[in-house]
Amino acid sequence: MDVDLSDIITLAIETKLHLNYPRPSIAVLPVSLSVSLVNFAASLSVSFVPRPPLPLATAESPTTTALTFTFAPDFSFDISVRSLVGARSRLQDIPKISQLVESRVRLWFVERCVQPRYQRVVLPNFWPSRAKEGSQSQDQDGQDHVPDEDDDVAVEDDESEKM
Numbered sequence: 229m230d231v232d233l234s235d236i237i238t239l240a241i242e243t244k245l246h247l248n249y250p251r252p253s254i255a256v257l258p259v260s261l262s263v264s265l266v267n268f269a270a271s272l273s274v275s276f277v278p279r280p281p282l283p284l285a286t287a288e289s290p291t292t293t294a295l296t297f298t299f300a301p302d303f304s305f306d307i308s309v310r311s312l313v314g315a316r317s318r319l320q321d322i323p324k325i326s327q328l329v330e331s332r333v334r335l336w337f338v339e340r341c342v343q344p345r346y347q348r349v350v351l352p353n354f355w356p357s358r359a360k361e362g363s364q365s366q367d368q369d370g371q372d373h374v375p376d377e378d379d380d381v382a383v384e385d386d387e388s389e390k391m
Contacts, residue, residue, distance in 0.1 A: 231299075233268040260312040263329055270303035273343075293353070298346035299337075307333060 240262040247255040279293045309326040313319045341347055 229272050229274070231268070231270050231272045233265070236264050236266055238262060238264040257313065258315050260310075261325070261329070262308075262310040263333070264308040264310075265305060266308050267306040268303070269305070271300035273298050273300070277348075293351045295349045295351055296346045297341075297349075298343050299341050301342055303337075303342065305334075305337075 240260070242258070242260045245257040245259050246253060247257065275296045277294045277296060307330050309321075309329045311320070311322050311325045313322065339345065
C-alpha cells in the first residue's frame with residue numbers, strides 16, 4: 229500500500245552547551261534545534277502473523293499474534309532542520325548541522341523499518357482460551373467454580389437417559 233504524508237510534524241529542543249575546556253564552566257552556549265518532517269512517501273507492506281496452535285508451537289516460533297510492517301527501499305522524505313546557536317552573536321540554520329541531522333534520521337529509519345528489516349507489533353489476545361470461556365458453576369461447598377482446561381466436560385444424550 230502506498231503511504232503519502234504531506235503534513236508537518238515537528239520536534240524541537242532547546243538546551244545549553246556547557247564548555248569545560250581549558251577550565252571548568254568557561255562558557256555556556258544556548259542551542260535550539262527544530263526538526264520537521266514535511267513530506268513522506270513510501271510503499272508499506274503490512275503482514276498479520278497469527279499465533280500457531282499450541283500443540284504446533286515450538287521454542288523458536290512466536291507464541292503471540294503480531295502485526296509486522298516494513299517499507300520499500302524507494303521511500304522519500306523531506307526534512308526541514310532549523311538551528312540557532314549562541315546568545316549574543318547567533319548562528320542560524322547552520323548547513324552542516326542540517327546535513328548531520330538529516331543523515332542520522334535517514335540512517336535510523338533505514339536500519340529499523342526498510343526491507344529486509346521490519347517492525348513487529350505484538351497484538352493483545354482478544355479471544356479467550358477455553359479456560360476463560362463459559363459460566364461459573366457452584367461446587368458442592370457452595371463455592372463458585374470456573375472450569376479449567378483440565379476439567380472434563382460430560383455431555384449427556386437424551387437416549388442415554390431413557391435406558
